[in-house]
Amino acid sequence: MNKILIIDDDFAVQTSLQLLLQQAGFQVKTCDSPAVARELIPIFKPVLVILDLNFSIETSGEEGMKALKMLRAEFPEVLIILLTGWGTIDLAVEGMKLGAKDFLTKPWKNDHLLQSVRTILDLEEKTESISTRKKLDQKFDFEHIVGEDSQLLSILETIGRVAPTDAPVLITGESGTGKELIAEAIHQNSKRRIRPFVKVNLGGISATLFESELFGHVRGAFTDAKSDRIGRFELANRGTLFLDEIGDLDLSSQVKLLRVLQDRTFEPLGSSKSKTVDVRVICATNRNLEEMVAQGTFREDLFYRINLISVKLPALRERPTDIASLAMYFADNLKVIYERPQLKISSKALQWLQTLVLPGNIRQLKNLVEKTILLSPNDQLEISDFQKNITQVNSAPKNAFPEVGTLTLEEMELLMIRKAMSFHQNNISRVARSLGITRFALYRRLEKFGIPYSEE
Structure with missing residues (x-):
């Protein structure tokens, strides 16, 4: 029986979590301070610690971060989940960098918390390495994935191990490397295999349509909303939601996505009624999200939320x-x-x-x-x-389209903008007119791709 230690100065939180985890089959102890935890851990020997970041009236989270550093230094083998309020999400992200496995916001949802605990414990279980494709195929369903390269076998072994859990997975790699196939394989080998696998290409959804596509809308929510529409999250309930090209998501949509991933609740556009979903999320991108985080174009808290398990596909x-x-x-x-x-x-x-x-x-x-x-x-x-x-x-003509598969849509867009800028000698009005977009839309794309220009 796995042992869990709860560190929280709120007796009500201690009691609630203890009852929840004991009913789920875990052996649980509680304490109200990091100092007591330091004495208790060598005796109780917990596998997992649930640590509240706030131990002060100011709710700064500093005491919790000190406790995390102490736990990581003195008990590196112990797994840690952080409990935080929305005000200390940034601290929770820092905690992930320091080695915490996950962070949950208060008030938590019992199902979500248990799912996180089980996922982290499942991922830490030692499993025998499977070295050949034949052995992998005997244990998992990888029917549509072809190859025996050692890099591929290592990836298949990883996703085979991760699939039965509910761990969020981030799949990276160049265009055309098979990210969607890997996402489907994770779903097919999971406990959700008989439930829906819903694909969403975020690169093809504008910021104005994001909420309607992902969360749905009610009749009258906007001019063309003539009937209710179910969103992708609801369609994927109890199944898997595959968010492709997540690196193309604008910052305002990233905030909305993060809230759903945090709380597992959302409101359809035009509705005030919240809906709860149980969805496993798999994301994919051909972009370098870590660089985007450093540049401020991708939220760091969202990056850590989707990146519990990372799989990089080779070219x-x-x-x-x-x-x-x-x-x-x-x-x-x-x-x-x-x-x-x-x-x-x-x-x-x-x-x-x-x-x-x-x-x-x-x-x-x-x-x-x-x-x-x-x-x-x-x-x-x-x-x-x-x-x-x-x-x-x-030998195709100079102005012919490139072969399908050689460029992504985004690369094509960049190429066309560069050609238009060169042809019209950086005249913004003429470039925008030739591309069939507004000057404002062109400015946004020039900034996105880092193309220098002068204001007219």
């Missing part, structure tokens, strides 16, 4: 030995779709594919294989069949 050029397997996997699927049962890729072509630099990663490889299958009449695809398509891409 395809970092796992070239998997290219042949991926190409054959795509060909096997496409020959069924296009009714070409004899279709295959020659061994020489497979070797040649492994030498390619594919900036669009797996997405670009799939596009190349599919395009070659569509344009080649041969049942056995040779190097020359693929080279024709590679040549067409490389």
